[in-house]
Amino acid sequence: MKYLSKGWILLLILAVAACGRKKGQPRQQEIVKDLRQLDEVVPEQIAERLEYIAGNDGAMEDSIAVFRLSALQYVYQQNNGAAKWSKDGRANAAVSSMLQLINTADDYGLVKAHYHADPLRTSSARLKNEKRDAALWAKMDVFLTDAFLRMAYQLHYGIAPRDSITLRKDSLLSDTVLAGLLQEALSRGNVTSVLAQQEPIHPGYTALKEGIQLYKQHYGNRHWDTLPQAYTDTLQFRHQLGLRLLQSGHLDTTGVGLTDSLALRKAVKAFQNEFNIYPDGVAGKRTIQVLNKQPEDWLLQAAINLDRWRKLPDTLPLRYLMVNIPAFRLNVYENGDSAVESRVIVGNPRTRTPVLNSVMTNFVLYPYWRVPYSIVFKEMLPQIRKNVNYLAEKNLEVVDHQGNVISPDSINWSKLGRNYFPYVLRQMDGLDNSLGIMKFNFSNKFSVYLHDTNNRSLFSNSNRALSHGCVRVQQWDSLAMYMVRHDPKPYIRDSVRTWLVREEKKQYNLTERIPIYIRYFTAELRNHKMQFYEDIYGEDKTLMKYFTAK
Incomplete structure (x- = not known):
């Protein structure tokens, strides 16, 4: 055939980007007489493949959609559409490191098939004996480029979609940025160091990657039988x-x-x-x-949690509070070390503790509990209608919208409901208060907070998904003392202790507000051992669809 000039190839790529004509499969073979002809013929084949992808709803020959068609097209608009991974029938040194990364993608919590693992393995093997096949070189080139672009993005932002809670404010990795990363990797002849720079640097992420390796060493080569679901002592x-x-x-x-x-x-x-x-x-x-x-199920669970770490900002504050919902644990971290740790009770699956970001502003000693209307209508109002003394038994008072305390006997409770309830139920302070002795406040649209509880025996439960959504803290006193230790007034710690002894209702405003993250991690490396937690809200199951082969 008559080979096109490089200028015509570039025009063809630009035309492809504009229209994306639907057509049949690209040619699977084109043998050149001389290896030196490859640098002219391979770009033609690349342009043909880009045209096929654009007209095939972005899907490649292995039916996997390209990561981002505009990024793929942008890469090949550079240097007149030339091949990126080979020259004159010789593979770039970066090819072997890219193939190695794909082969070990699960070490990073990634899915091999997302990076065209099978066609790349087959093409790489064939090229050892078919070096003059321009179509094969082009196929290899486009698949490698798409694999690199996808891996760069997924190492940085994860596989699952980003959401409003975990939305990061840093770069979105534009087509230009991705193309620059690819050029840097190819210039070095090694993609590993370039892609490693896209990963989070959080200690929890790094530790979880280490934990995956430990788990693989211990269980990776094992497989076991399944048991009947019903236990019978036979x-x-x-x-x-x-x-x-x-x-x-x-x-x-x-x-x-x-x-x-x-x-x-x-x-x-x-x-x-x-x-x-x-x-x-x-x-x-x-x-x-x-x-x-099976072992692969646990590795998938770990992969999903690596993905969650990738949703966090590139850097976290020097001091912050983290609640891990499935682990039923709170930690305050300062300069990377845990300064406070406590068991917590979180929302049950029907009244979940929300994932959120906020800033802790104050804590209140001996707080009132304003009962959420969801609890009033679902749980309390039916009991009050049966027996108005229920309010006294639960230490509850009725307050109107002007702040006046109203006698329960003066209210016709049968006429109240979701559409009409001009009152607030408030539990009075004291040891019987559901919030316990202390409440920690932070702004959020869910009206949740951290607090003590009057039912502290529940902290001994292994499953502590028991609340209506707020987080109950076992070590609330240690947390409070930590909050005041940065106060410039040296006597404030003694003051708080005095207020507690006197059972005084006080509010302490933090001199240094502390960021708080409530998150959902079901796997972590802890004390040099992999720890897996029950997926109490089914969030892992929801994300699994993004970790399938296609």
Whole structure:
């Protein structure tokens, strides 16, 4: 065929960007006589492939949609549409590092198939013996470029879509920026260092990547049998359970049989402790569900959480408070170290604690509790209609919109409901108050806050998704003392302690406001061990669709 000049190739690429004519599959083979002809023919083949992609709703030959068609087109508009990854039939040094990154994509919580792993592997193998095939070089080039652009973006922002809560204010990685990153990687002959710069630097992210490697080393090559979902204490079930625990290394059969009751109970406890299940040594419904998860399921859970870290800003404040909902834990971090840690109680699945960003402004000692209307209508009003003394039993008073306390006996409760309720129910302060002794305030549209509780025994529960949405803090006193330690008045700590002893209703305004992040992480590296938490709100399950092969 008559080869096009480089100028005509550039015009063809620009035309493709404008129209995107639908056509059949691009040519799969074009053999040149001389390797020196490749630099002229390969750009023609690239232009043909771009035309095919533009007219095929952005999908490539492996049916995977390109990351961003405009970015792909922009890359090849540079240098007259020349190939990026090869010259004169020789692959750029960056090709091997790009293929290696794709092959190990799951180490980064990424999906190999998103980067055309199979066609690239096949094309790379064929090129060893078919160096004069311009169509094959073009195919390899376009697939590698799209893989690089997608990986650069996903390492920076993650696979799942960005949302209003986690929206980052830094660069959106425009077509120009992405093309610049590709050029830098190709110039170096190594994409690894360029792409590594796109990853978060948060300690939690780095630790979770390390945890994935530890998990792979321990469980990566293992596979185990699944158990029947219903627990039955039969010899057959104990045999199945023992085999399953033996396969994952939790059961030690030295000197005992596979169905030994004491050995099985010990093994079940060991498994439950590792996967944050109440360690009763019984293979109940929840334990069996977790036992039936395969190593790849846990790695997917870790990958989803790496993705959540990528949604955070590039840098976090030097001092901030983080609530991890599924871990039922609060930490205050200062210069990367945990200064305060506490168990917490979070919202149950029907009244979830929201994911949010805010700034803590003050805390209140011996607070009133203004009962949210959702709780008033759903839980309290039916009880009040049955017996108005319910209000006194719960230490509640009725307040009108002018702030006046109203006698409950003067109200016709049967006429009140969602459409008409001109009052506020307020629980008076004291040890019986649902907010406990202290409430920590931060601005948010959900009307949630951190607080103590009058039912502190619940902190001993392993599953602490129990509240109406607010976060109950076990170590509320340690948190308060931390909040006041930066106050320039040296006596303020003693003052707070005095207010507590005297049961005085006080509000302390923070001299240095503290950013607060409420987040949802179901996997982390903690004390040098991978920790997985139950997906109490089903958020992991919602995100899994973005981690499929296509």
